[in-house]
Amino acid sequence: MKVKIGIDIDNVLAESYPAYLSKFNSQFGVEIQMEEIREFYFLDKYIKDNKKGKVREMVNFIDGLMLDVEFQTGILPIPDSIEIIKKWSNQGIQIHYITARPVSIRKMTEVWLKKHGYWVNEAKLDLYNFNKHSNDTDFKKEVADKNNINIFIEDALEIAMGMDIPVFLLDRPWNRGKLKKNIIRVYSWKEIEEKLPRVLNGVGGKN
Ligand SMILES: [Mg+2]
Structure with missing residues (x-):
């Protein structure tokens, strides 16, 4: 068989998460480290809990990366x-x-x-x-x-x-x-x- x-x-x-994280960190001026990520959908939760009112911008940014040929093929x-x-x-x-x-x-x-x-x-x-x-x-x-x-x-x-x-x-x-x-x-x-x-x-x- x-x-x-x-x-x-x-x-x-x-190496997807490091790639997303590095883009996200530089875009929003934050410093989230890999070791902080305690659940698989961490960024979704982080964005939802974000108090600075950038929720839509952050969601759009992640969605944009997902569809970005250059980003995706560069992982x-x-x-x-x-x-x-x-x-x-x-x-x-x-x-x-x-x-x-x-x-x-x-x-x-x-x-x-x-x-x-x-x-x-x-x-x-x-x-x-x-x-x-x-x-x-x-x-x-x-x-x-x-x-x-x-x-x-x-x-x-x-x-x-x-x-x-x-x-x-x-x-x-x-x-x-x-x-x-x-x-x-x-x-x-x-x-x-x-x-x-x-x-x-x-x-x-x-x-
Ligand atoms: Mg996986």
Whole structure:
């Protein structure tokens, strides 16, 4: 049976939060640090709690970045992820990118994946459709179930907690805390690569 790995994009392959944060900080003259980000949708909450009345401006700024080709395609890849994914693909593993980015930025997302060499043979890409799904956790679980994904790689705690399959959770300031048994906290892509065979054996997936 072909092994299938579901892989999130933002903060798993792409250094997204540092990129957004640096733009946001310089635009609004604030100094939010990565370590302060205690929840995945931190900036949404920060903007909502903002007392300076710049809520609309801040929301528009973030939305603008989301659709900004230059910004999006300039986000840096996370070390080792490209080489490891290429290696897996060459071993016959199916790579399936599953992201809560909106379907409206599919093209930009593909451009980024291709630019950095993530678009391996038979790669698949699913993005979030507001008309079809009510939240990102249900969306990712549904795609994983429908495609018989064996293992997921994620940084959002809620999404990892919503999965029944093994999940490698890349350690980030916003996902600290107690985990379910199927979730393995990891600190690098090298660690994921090293632990994958053992986890695959545990779920009976044979390459
Ligand atoms: Mg993510």
